[in-house]
Amino acid sequence: MSMTDTVKPENPYARTYADFLAQTREHVLVVLQDEGLYRHIRVQAPGTRMWSWDVTTWPGHLATSGDIADGYMFTREPDMVGFFTSAGKSESYYSDGAPGIDFRYWAEKLCGGRSREVKQYDADLFLRLVREHLEESEVLGTEAQEFHERQLTLLKRLHELRGLDPDAQAALFEAHWTAESTKASYRPPSTLYSAVRDEDNKTASRSALAGLWCTDGLTDEQLEELIAEHDWHELADLDVPRQSPAERREEILEEARWHADSESEAHKWLADHEDAVGSDTWEWDLRDWDIHFLFTCYCIDLAVRLYRGHAAAKAQPSAA
Known part of the structure; x- marks a missing residue:
């Protein structure tokens, strides 16, 4: 060519x-x-x-x-x-x-x-639009997945430099995810005790996150390596979700497949999942040209x- x-x-x-x-x-x-x-x-x-x-x-x-x-x-x-x-x-x-x-x-x-x-309703078109939207999502998209993978690579290197064995590494991740889940699921009533409990959950979350990203025991040279080779300042000290963006996308898509039988059901599913696919899906044309x-x-x-x-x-x- x-x-x-x-x-x-x-x-x-x-x-x-x-x-x-x-x-x-x-x-x-x-x-x-x-x-x-x-x-x-x-x-x-x-x-x-x-x-x-x-x-x-x-x-x-x-x-x-x-x-x-x-x-x-x-x-x-x-x-x-x-x-x-x-x-x-x-x-x-x-x-x-x-x-x-x-x-x-x-x-x-x-x-x-x-x-x-x-034109007629096309289930494949519905699923393709959902997939494309998710792949462009700031939270669940391909760029978010790339960021997630870079975080895991950095954490693996950090934990290796700290001399942590696989069980110790897994324990740090589990502590972080458990604390995040507890904080996210807690819905306090308007009482003083509940406000204290809520603050305790937030403190536990911060502590678990700090433990995951802890650099204790690293030499200055090792820390400089992490900063130079793994974009430490961009990736570190941030939450690492238990479920990757790619896994979450596939989970949402699988749920969408269960609601792809008809145009009305597909639109209802979109309306019920604005948090994942956005609020403008009512404009989506789920019909394609009849063969x-x-x-x-x-x-x-x-x-x-x-x-x-x-x-x-x-x-x-x-x-x-």
């Missing part, structure tokens, strides 16, 4: 497009009527109507019917073949050679306001390309 070449994006509907290509590789154009804007063309494999479709046009309209792409009608411009030649489309846009069709734009041209009908509509768009694209090739050849002067 030369420096001037651009990397084409992956087709989000690559599987559907691959299926379409596999089923239509032997298809040819059959022109049944061709009188100005009044056209009736068919695309089929020779000798069979399986996976075939018809395209019919008249001024301002294009309709599809057949074994696939059945029952759609579009309206926009007087010559709809001309419209679908380039409007909302880029040739060979994706890495698999698929055209870059703006399905939303084409759906808006459906007659009868059917643009909403050609029949995707096939219809690919059918129109192929039919138009074949027809234009036919028209261009017809317009060529015959050899003398």
